[in-house]
Amino acid sequence: MMLSNYFPIPMSMSLNSWSDALSQWYLFGLPLGLVVIAAIPLVFIALYALTYGVYGERKISAFMQDRLGPMEVGKWGILQTLADILKLLQKEDIVNTNADKFLFVVGPGILFVGSFMAFAVLPFGPAFIGADLNVGLFYAIGIVALEVVGILAAGWGSNNKWALYGAIRSVAQIVSYEIPAAIAILCGAMMAGTLSMQQFNILQQGEYGFLHFFLFQNPIAWLPFIIYFIASLAETNRAPFDIPEAESELVAGYFTEYSGMKFAVIFLAEYGSMFMVSAIISVVFLGGWNSPLPNIGSFALNDWTTGPVWGAAWIILKGFFFIFLQMWLRWTLPRLRVDQLMYVCWKVLTPFAFVAFVLTAVWEIYM
Amino acid sequence: MSDLTYTIIFYLFAAITVFSAAFVVFSRNIIYSAFSLLFTFFGAAALYVFLSADFIAVTQVVVYVGGILVLLLFGVMFTNKVMGNRLMTDVQNLLPGIIILVAVAVGLIYVFVVQADWYTAGMLQGSVVERIGVETMSRYVLPFEMASILLLLALVGAAFLARFDKVHNNER
Numbered sequence: 001m002m003l004s005n006y007f008p009i010p011m012s013m014s015l016n017s018w019s020d021a022l023s024q025w026y027l028f029g030l031p032l033g034l035v036v037i038a039a040i041p042l043v044f045i046a047l048y049a050l051t052y053g054v055y056g057e058r059k060i061s062a063f064m065q066d067r068l069g070p071m072e073v074g075k076w077g078i079l080q081t082l083a084d085i086l087k088l089l090q091k092e093d094i095v096n097t098n099a100d101k102f103l104f105v106v107g108p109g110i111l112f113v114g115s116f117m118a119f120a121v122l123p124f125g126p127a128f129i130g131a132d133l134n135v136g137l138f139y140a141i142g143i144v145a146l147e148v149v150g151i152l153a154a155g156w157g158s159n160n161k162w163a164l165y166g167a168i169r170s171v172a173q174i175v176s177y178e179i180p181a182a183i184a185i186l187c188g189a190m191m192a193g194t195l196s197m198q199q200f201n202i203l204q205q206g207e208y209g210f211l212h213f214f215l216f217q218n219p220i221a222w223l224p225f226i227i228y229f230i231a232s233l234a235e236t237n238r239a240p241f242d243i244p245e246a247e248s249e250l251v252a253g254y255f256t257e258y259s260g261m262k263f264a265v266i267f268l269a270e271y272g273s274m275f276m277v278s279a280i281i282s283v284v285f286l287g288g289w290n291s292p293l294p295n296i297g298s299f300a301l302n303d304w305t306t307g308p309v310w311g312a313a314w315i316i317l318k319g320f321f322f323i324f325l326q327m328w329l330r331w332t333l334p335r336l337r338v339d340q341l342m343y344v345c346w347k348v349l350t351p352f353a354f355v356a357f358v359l360t361a362v363w364e365i366y367m
Numbered sequence: 368m369s370d371l372t373y374t375i376i377f378y379l380f381a382a383i384t385v386f387s388a389a390f391v392v393f394s395r396n397i398i399y400s401a402f403s404l405l406f407t408f409f410g411a412a413a414l415y416v417f418l419s420a421d422f423i424a425v426t427q428v429v430v431y432v433g434g435i436l437v438l439l440l441f442g443v444m445f446t447n448k449v450m451g452n453r454l455m456t457d458v459q460n461l462l463p464g465i466i467i468l469v470a471v472a473v474g475l476i477y478v479f480v481v482q483a484d485w486y487t488a489g490m491l492q493g494s495v496v497e498r499i500g501v502e503t504m505s506r507y508v509l510p511f512e513m514a515s516i517l518l519l520l521a522l523v524g525a526a527f528l529a530r531f532d533k534v535h536n537n538e539r
Binding site: 031100102103110133134135138139142143144145146148149152153156164168171175178194195 | 372422432437440441
């Protein structure tokens with residue numbers, strides 16, 4: 001039998017070719033290719049959270065505060081996260097006596113599934129996407145609802161006042177900030193005229209690189225771009241909107257009572273949704289997997305840096321850039337109060353999102 | 368995927384919907400009922416996908432899971448231990464309940480078996496999003512606007528009820 005029967009992945013440029021080929025891959029009559037497609041984002045989340053997420057955040061925060069950060073395990077403390085994971089794996093799985101056992105156990109699971117389900121529509125480059133839905137973008141911002149239920153289950157199941165308050169704050173914050181975020185994303189959808197994630201990328205393709213991105217196609221696009229970035233900080237409970245886990249008031253928010261692997265799963269879900277919002281903002285406004293480099297004369301930088309593997313590299317780099325921004329803000333800005341949080345959402349972001357919506361509509365009709 | 372796979376997946380989601388809905392009704396713990404509703408809504412969304420209505424399916428998740436279920440959970444969580452004793456569901460009015468159940472079930476089955484005109488068109492091809500948008504803004508623009516005015520009224524009413532009451536506050 002030919003080797004290509006086992007590895008039917010062509011190295012071609014045509015859209016979704018890798019994921020289509022994988023989904024047709026059957027082993028012993030079982031659709032194993034579908035399992036592989038689902039496993040790729042899972043492995044990606046785990047690897048990135050392990051390396052860039054935890055280690056990177058600790059190092060970046062350390063450098064910003066003129067410290068060294070983890071230095072003990074391995075050269076420059078590179079193996080620190082592995083040591084942490086080993087410690088978490090060995091920990092006793094503690095479930096409080098008075099906790100609601102079922103919800104306490106199920107909560108982190110629902111939370112992680114909700115964060116992971118959005119990756120089904122994330123285009124990892126032109127050749128790979130889990131499911132190229134024609135409502136992909138809507139699905140990606142709608143499935144966050146599952147995370148909300150997971151947070152409530154975790155907070156309530158812990159039977160702890162801090163956990164419950166953290167959960168309620170977190171949910172109120174996510175539900176409120178969904179509105180400016182959704183309107184800002186709708187501006188991007190109006191510019192594209194589609195909700196399919198791959199179509200977004202194709203519409204921003206071109207030989208001039210970044211000049212084809214929606215952010216540079218339309219001067220108004222900067223407004224929804226900034227609104228969505230601020231709202232996405234709140235949706236992922238990142239500083240300066242991290243009042244759900246404000247350690248000076250609430251110990252650790254909705255995951256106060258969690259330890260061991262359940263704690264690790266909650267953190268994995270948080271890093272997963274951090275990458276997801278960063279990927280959404282780069283797909284909608286910054287061209288997703290398209291290369292930002294323009295063709296300059298005979299230096300066809302755009303053509304050289306386009307392709308399935310380059311595409312995956314670009315979208316991951318853009319995602320990491322926005323995660324770096326999130327970390328930068330976390331170690332720069334102080335935490336907001338609850339009333340300031342709601343003020344920013346309802347009296348600042350939402351009206352400006354509506355203004356951006358109307359202006360984008362006018363621009364799209366008359367320009 | 369083969370038709371058999373689709374059939375298996377359909378029955379899987381149908382079973383999830385029915386069993387979680389039964390759990391909502393029969394569970395004695397009202398919190399568990401509310402959380403079980405999550406799976407009912409998701410099962411219903413999956414069934415919408417089988418009807419080629421993926422936009423409706425995602426809207427179902429956004430509106431029912433993200434909006435209504437969260438509101439329901441908030442309500443249940445804040446009232447659960449208010450009276451000092453745990454809030455439990457109870458069986459009351461058994462006889463009238465059974466009578467209504469039998470009447471509704473018989474009526475529905477009668478309509479399904481005798482009168483239903485099953486619509487058996489093929490799967491819709493292409494994107495439904497554009498069609499939904501065009502239809503909403505053209506043929507169904509009046510119901511759409513009426514629904515938005517109703518929602519606006521509800522918002523104004525909620526804001527009025529929750530408003531900072533100056534007179535009442537001064538008395539205290």
